[in-house]
Amino acid sequence: MSAVPSRFNATKAATEREVRGAGGAIGHAGPVNQGAATGPAGVLSHAVGGPSFSPLYRQIKDLIIASLQGGEWKAGEAIPSELDLAARFGVSQGTVRKAVDEMAAENLLVRRQGKGTFVATHAEQKVQYRFLRLMPDEGSQSLERQLLDCKRLRAPAAIAKQLQLRAGDQMVEVRRLLKAQGRPVVLDDIWLPGNLFKGLTTERLNQYRGPFYGLFEAEFGVHMIRAQEKIRALAADAEAAALLQVPVGAPLLSVERLSFTYGDKPVELRRGLYHTESHFYRNELN
Amino acid sequence: MSAVPSRFNATKAATEREVRGAGGAIGHAGPVNQGAATGPAGVLSHAVGGPSFSPLYRQIKDLIIASLQGGEWKAGEAIPSELDLAARFGVSQGTVRKAVDEMAAENLLVRRQGKGTFVATHAEQKVQYRFLRLMPDEGSQSLERQLLDCKRLRAPAAIAKQLQLRAGDQMVEVRRLLKAQGRPVVLDDIWLPGNLFKGLTTERLNQYRGPFYGLFEAEFGVHMIRAQEKIRALAADAEAAALLQVPVGAPLLSVERLSFTYGDKPVELRRGLYHTESHFYRNELN
DNA sequence: AAGTGGTCTAGACCACTCT
DNA sequence: GAGTGGTCTAGACCACTTG
Numbered sequence: 341m342s343a344v345p346s347r348f349n350a351t352k353a354a355t356e357r358e359v360r361g362a363g364g365a366i367g368h369a370g371p372v373n374q375g376a377a378t379g380p381a382g383v384l385s386h387a388v389g390g391p392s393f394s395p396l397y398r399q400i401k402d403l404i405i406a407s408l409q410g411g412e413w414k415a416g417e418a419i420p421s422e423l424d425l426a427a428r429f430g431v432s433q434g435t436v437r438k439a440v441d442e443m444a445a446e447n448l449l450v451r452r453q454g455k456g457t458f459v460a461t462h463a464e465q466k467v468q469y470r471f472l473r474l475m476p477d478e479g480s481q482s483l484e485r486q487l488l489d490c491k492r493l494r495a496p497a498a499i500a501k502q503l504q505l506r507a508g509d510q511m512v513e514v515r516r517l518l519k520a521q522g523r524p525v526v527l528d529d530i531w532l533p534g535n536l537f538k539g540l541t542t543e544r545l546n547q548y549r550g551p552f553y554g555l556f557e558a559e560f561g562v563h564m565i566r567a568q569e570k571i572r573a574l575a576a577d578a579e580a581a582a583l584l585q586v587p588v589g590a591p592l593l594s595v596e597r598l599s600f601t602y603g604d605k606p607v608e609l610r611r612g613l614y615h616t617e618s619h620f621y622r623n624e625l626n
Numbered sequence: 627m628s629a630v631p632s633r634f635n636a637t638k639a640a641t642e643r644e645v646r647g648a649g650g651a652i653g654h655a656g657p658v659n660q661g662a663a664t665g666p667a668g669v670l671s672h673a674v675g676g677p678s679f680s681p682l683y684r685q686i687k688d689l690i691i692a693s694l695q696g697g698e699w700k701a702g703e704a705i706p707s708e709l710d711l712a713a714r715f716g717v718s719q720g721t722v723r724k725a726v727d728e729m730a731a732e733n734l735l736v737r738r739q740g741k742g743t744f745v746a747t748h749a750e751q752k753v754q755y756r757f758l759r760l761m762p763d764e765g766s767q768s769l770e771r772q773l774l775d776c777k778r779l780r781a782p783a784a785i786a787k788q789l790q791l792r793a794g795d796q797m798v799e800v801r802r803l804l805k806a807q808g809r810p811v812v813l814d815d816i817w818l819p820g821n822l823f824k825g826l827t828t829e830r831l832n833q834y835r836g837p838f839y840g841l842f843e844a845e846f847g848v849h850m851i852r853a854q855e856k857i858r859a860l861a862a863d864a865e866a867a868a869l870l871q872v873p874v875g876a877p878l879l880s881v882e883r884l885s886f887t888y889g890d891k892p893v894e895l896r897r898g899l900y901h902t903e904s905h906f907y908r909n910e911l912n
Numbered sequence: 913a914a915g916t917g918g919t920c921t922a923g924a925c926c927a928c929t930c931t
Numbered sequence: 932g933a934g935t936g937g938t939c940t941a942g943a944c945c946a947c948t949t950g
Contacts, residue, residue, distance in 0.1 A: 454928030572902035573859035591877035616858035740947030
């Protein structure tokens with residue numbers, strides 16, 4: 341459940357200061373360090389010179405992430421207040437705040453003044469298409485979904501490798517279209533690890549309203565928190581041309597996406613073909 | 627030079643508290659508010675119910691941005707220390723810190739522990755290609771530049787509009803190739819407002835080592851801090867095909883970029899055609 | 913040793929939401 | 932009014948860089 345984190349690491353701080361054992365008590369335990377006025381006391385998580393240096397707020401962050409990963413709080417739910425978390429971890433509210441601030445910046449949590457802090461979700465109207473960068477040239481986004489296929493298969497080596505599975509492991513393959521005003525715009529092929537998505541069927545996918553990632557959170561407890569995309573231009577082959585209703589050889593945007601859950605674990609591979617005649621892929625550079 | 631910012635805005639805080647005039651003294655002026663123990667005093671920048679609400683750290687941030695915009699510190703230079711800035715603005719170090727934190731998160735400033743805080747620049751090795759998302763399938767990035775053209779012209783309406791100029795205003799047009807291992811990969815057309823880039827010539831562009839954006843900072847004081855891109859797939863026309871050494875009709879990535887400087891002012895429009903046979907456009911989704 | 917940013921704490925008060 | 936996150940301050944000490 342909870343553990344009081346070790347303070348700092350292999351530094352001079354470990355000398356001449358009060359030192360605590362690793363097995364801290366749960367709940368309110370008072371400030372961890374009483375040795376000096378307010379300065380942090382030292383305990384090392386590795387031996388001197390070890391590879392890990394981590395400020396206290398980052399250790400707190402890791403503990404909160406571990407709780408998210410363990411399903412202690414589900415997508416869309418509130419996590420405990422900052423004061424509660426501070427008491428639980430035996431640190432000040434300011435330290436919890438800094439941990440939560442980082443997680444909010446990474447879109448793991450959402451702060452709402454006066455209400456609390458909530459586990460981020462893909463299933464809300466406001467962030468409905470968090471990972472979808474396709475925009476119409478005119479008008480606003482509104483896409484219909486058409487499921488083409490959903491089947492189980494043994495992982496081909498190339499796909500297995502990216503998902504860190506063994507070739508031949510069970511996996512789910514989904515193919516679908518996204519349409520705008522009845523015209524096909526996106527053809528997606530999606531691959532998911534079979535062990536995480538047991539019971540995923542065509543019916544489940546068709547019943548669910550909202551984006552797939554909302555379904556994955558609610559039904560399978562898999563949160564997509566980050567993704568990498570590789571984008572290229574390529575010519576439509578016969579199959580893609582037919583499905584997207586474009587001539588063979590027409591230029592299409594190829595978007596290959598690898599999505600990660602907590603702990604940088606890859607849990608989805610997706611290959612999208614975008615017809616960019618009246619839509620474009622938007623990106624912000626900072 | 628400096629001004630003590632107004633505290634908060636049209637809120638209850640403005641009552642029963644010490645109030646300062648707007649024309650604060652420069653340099654160390656002591657804490658602005660002595661009325662209560664530490665709480666902020668109130669002055670309104672607009673009348674009650676005005677459209678502006680801004681916490682103190684954001685007002686400080688705006689003042690720092692104004693100084694950047696005014697050229698008080700140039701790209702790559704150090705800005706004053708947090709304590710100096712705190713004294714200058716009459717606020718605590720913590721408030722300056724929060725302002726600087728936000729600016730560092732937006733890549734306007736770069737913090738270096740023990741050394742100071744520096745104005746971000748495109749001219750450093752570490753961030754050499756901050757806005758270039760093209761990656762080779764194998765090996766590491768190394769591109770040669772070939773300038774094809776640099777001329778002045780009167781702005782066509784479509785381009786002028788995006789740069790918030792009037793049609794017919796002076797502008798600079800640059801065309802160039804980027805090559806990897808001698809093979810052309812990117813064809814860029816670049817449009818710049820003529821009034822900001824007086825004296826930009828083929829020679830200046832060819833002489834400068836490093837990315838264009840480094841030159842723009844150093845020679846013209848124009849910092850690109852943010853950009854929006856619209857990406858599509860299209861077929862190579864005869865001209866692009868010849869320059870990129872691909873067949874006519876070959877699929878290319880079209881990347882249209884609008885870049886902004888301080889104050890969300892657009893200062894560059896760029897249209898790149900990328901040959902994505904052995905390169906791809908990388909993107910991170912959060 | 914001095915100066916800079918980085919971390920941590922403690923306490924005050926403000927703004928927002930809900931009961 | 933109670934509870935939540937948001938802002939601001941003050942002070943201590945740590946880590947890193949430079950002289």
